[in-house]
Amino acid sequence: MAVTRQIHPLDKHLRLERIPTLYCPGCGLGIALGALLRALDKRISEGAINPDKVLWVGGIGCSSRMVFYVNYDAAHVIHGRAIPFALGAVLANPDLLAIVTGGDGDIAGIGGNHLIHAARRNIDMIVLMFTNFVYAMTGGQVAPTTPRGVSTTTTPRGNPEYPVNAVKLVGSLNANYVARASVTTPHYIEQFFYKALGMRGFRFIEVVSTCPEIYGRHIGLRDPVEMYSELRKRIKYKHKPSLEEAEIDWERGIVIGEFVERSNPSLIEILKGVRS
Amino acid sequence: MKKTFASGNMAIAEGALTAGLKFYAGYPITPSSEIMEYLAEKLPEYGGVLIQMEDEIASINAVIGASWAGAKAMTATSGPGFSLMAEAIGLATITETPLVVVNVMRAGPSTGVPTKTSQSDVLQARWMSHGDYIVPIYSPWSVQEAYDLTIKAFNTAELLRTPVVVLSDAVIAHLWEPLTLMERGEVEVISRKTPGDPTGEPYPPYKPDPDLVPPMPLFGRGFKVLVESLIHDERGFYSPRDDGYRSLVKRISLKVLKRLDYVYEQDARFTEDADVLLVSYGSTARSTYLATIELRKQGVKAGFLRLKTLWPLDDDRIRKTSNARKIIVVENNIGKIYLDIDRIFKDREVYPSPVLSLELPTPRDVLEAVEPWL
Numbered sequence: 001m002a003v004t005r006q007i008h009p010l011d012k013h014l015r016l017e018r019i020p021t022l023y024c025p026g027c028g029l030g031i032a033l034g035a036l037l038r039a040l041d042k043r044i045s046e047g048a049i050n051p052d053k054v055l056w057v058g059g060i061g062c063s064s065r066m067v068f069y070v071n072y073d074a075a076h077v078i079h080g081r082a083i084p085f086a087l088g089a090v091l092a093n094p095d096l097l098a099i100v101t102g103g104d105g106d107i108a109g110i111g112g113n114h115l116i117h118a119a120r121r122n123i124d125m126i127v128l129m130f131t132n133f134v135y136a137m138t139g140g141q142v143a144p145t146t147p148r149g150v151s152t153t154t155t156p157r158g159n160p161e162y163p164v165n166a167v168k169l170v171g172s173l174n175a176n177y178v179a180r181a182s183v184t185t186p187h188y189i190e191q192f193f194y195k196a197l198g199m200r201g202f203r204f205i206e207v208v209s210t211c212p213e214i215y216g217r218h219i220g221l222r223d224p225v226e227m228y229s230e231l232r233k234r235i236k237y238k239h240k241p242s243l244e245e246a247e248i249d250w251e252r253g254i255v256i257g258e259f260v261e262r263s264n265p266s267l268i269e270i271l272k273g274v275r276s
Numbered sequence: 277m278k279k280t281f282a283s284g285n286m287a288i289a290e291g292a293l294t295a296g297l298k299f300y301a302g303y304p305i306t307p308s309s310e311i312m313e314y315l316a317e318k319l320p321e322y323g324g325v326l327i328q329m330e331d332e333i334a335s336i337n338a339v340i341g342a343s344w345a346g347a348k349a350m351t352a353t354s355g356p357g358f359s360l361m362a363e364a365i366g367l368a369t370i371t372e373t374p375l376v377v378v379n380v381m382r383a384g385p386s387t388g389v390p391t392k393t394s395q396s397d398v399l400q401a402r403w404m405s406h407g408d409y410i411v412p413i414y415s416p417w418s419v420q421e422a423y424d425l426t427i428k429a430f431n432t433a434e435l436l437r438t439p440v441v442v443l444s445d446a447v448i449a450h451l452w453e454p455l456t457l458m459e460r461g462e463v464e465v466i467s468r469k470t471p472g473d474p475t476g477e478p479y480p481p482y483k484p485d486p487d488l489v490p491p492m493p494l495f496g497r498g499f500k501v502l503v504e505s506l507i508h509d510e511r512g513f514y515s516p517r518d519d520g521y522r523s524l525v526k527r528i529s530l531k532v533l534k535r536l537d538y539v540y541e542q543d544a545r546f547t548e549d550a551d552v553l554l555v556s557y558g559s560t561a562r563s564t565y566l567a568t569i570e571l572r573k574q575g576v577k578a579g580f581l582r583l584k585t586l587w588p589l590d591d592d593r594i595r596k597t598s599n600a601r602k603i604i605v606v607e608n609n610i611g612k613i614y615l616d617i618d619r620i621f622k623d624r625e626v627y628p629s630p631v632l633s634l635e636l637p638t639p640r641d642v643l644e645a646v647e648p649w650l
Contacts, residue, residue: 055496088339090345092341092342092345113334271325
């Protein structure tokens with residue numbers, strides 16, 4: 001019997017020969033990627049974005065690998081350096097629309113300095129940081145976002161350190177857009193990314209994700225459905241919350257929403273002399 | 277053609293402009309900073325962009341991104357910054373990204389002596405990143421050659437789709453000499469080959485031509501190119517199998533060796549009748565050359581070989597340069613290129629003559645270092 005493949009409306013955005021992805025069952029990244037592609041598809045079909053000019057850049061980690069599943073110009077570079085690579089590309093060709101994807105370790109850990117300075121510069125790019133609270137690809141080591149007390153393979157007696165709040169960090173700089181969504185709210189991922197795609201300057205979206213396979217083991221939520229449900233309980237959407245409200249805490253809750261929306265001149269606008 | 281008076285750092289910047297530089301990213305470090313300062317003034321007039329990044333790691337990664345966006349791109353630094361660029365040099369080799377890195381050598385290890393010269397990075401520049409690859413290295417001995425070899429470095433990078441290193445040093449950097457600048461058209465300027473327009477079919481960005489160099493599909497032109505740091509097949513897809521790994525890693529080295537005739541340059545003088553051959557390079561070769569002349573005045577049949585390319589070496593050509601019985605390698609480090617010369621002339625007497633000096637070694641320093649072997 002001939003098998004016919006169901007055509008999915010987002011297929012044209014994917015390198016189908018590379019599907020299925022390497023993501024574990026229950027990983028939140030598939031939900032996130034679907035939401036991102038719906039937003040991008042909408043912008044392209046509205047004629048606002050030329051798909052030939054879209055460039056995806058990822059460092060190292062599960063979410064960085066998103067870039068080789070999408071059917072666009074893409075670069076899978078070295079750990080933590082996706083932001084400077086993308087910066088070089090957009091400065092050399094300002095027609096490019098750079099989308100950086102990476103985990104909390106790649107973007108806020110090893111690449112943290114680049115994140116700070118890219119936001120300070122308000123350089124034209126969108127950075128999508130997927131927070132799963134752990135170094136997953138390497139097997140479950142502590143991340144800069146891991147909550148205090150959590151036992152990981154490198155903090156077997158519990159994490160003694162305080163985690164970083166990337167939304168507050170980036171929001172304190174000169175970024176034009178700072179938002180946070182969750183894989184339990186894919187409509188917000190889509191909505192925020194759609195908005196970011198229409199803006200200039202540095203745009204940062206943190207997407208809180210589920211990693212039952214690795215992080216779930218550490219916190220006793222190994223079952224994907226259970227982990228998803230537990231995350232969903234903690235997510236609190238707020239309409240235009242302040243940066244002070246940008247809580248990301250497993251006990252007290254995780255606030256999502258659009259924290260910062262500015263229209264400051266971007267670095268490329270300044271260099272081109274369009275704005276000063 | 278225009279005659280001027282310039283420092284080595286200015287000459288490198290001018291060479292880059294002549295070669296068609298369009299993107300520069302860097303971080304201040306002595307003794308290389310004037311290259312960035314000079315280009316900050318001039319590059320915008322040439323339609324290019326310069327940015328001072330947060331560190332050298334960001335600088336080299338931005339240069340790689342800019343190169344894929346179509347710009348001829350470079351960065352310049354010195355020892356500590358060069359060490360920070362190690363990982364990204366590897367990224368540039370495996371993604372076959374044309375770019376130029378200038379390392380204005382200063383004394384090390386570590387912070388060393390920032391304002392003083394050295395030639396101690398000559399082996400680091402070869403193998404600074406992990407993995408297997410060949411990065412061509414050029415070493416100028418004058419202001420004019422800092423200009424000429426920077427153009428050559430860009431040409432090599434563009435011809436072979438590879439990162440190329442220019443190893444200058446603190447002496448060349450701040451030396452002022454007459455410089456002849458060339459206009460576009462007066463000097464060969466090579467640009468990377470790119471594929472024709474996209475056909476709609478997936479384009480394999482790593483499929484080589486017979487010269488082993490793949491045409492480079494740039495960002496933004498509809499190729500849906502995948503720049504991949506993992507070991508990859510011709511499509512850029514991760515491929516952890518022996519056959520693909522071997523063919524890729526061998527090809528990125530072989531494509532350089534295949535054009536050794538283009539990449540390798542040397543300068544040989546008084547070699548026909550030489551009993552003793554002095555081998556040197558970079559700023560130290562200036563004094564080695566004067567020492568050679570002095571030795572000839574004293575009746576010693578001394579010859580002079582200066583390596584302009586420090587990697588890859590053309591072993592055959594070096595061997596055929598001279599029949600000298602004794603070969604003495606004069607360099608401002610603990611004796612590094614000596615290891616190659618000893619290997620190449622394995623049937624002769626080869627001696628190291630390291631001149632560890634924070635200033636340019638004088639001809640007298642060189643004579644004293646060479647004398648024990650004569």
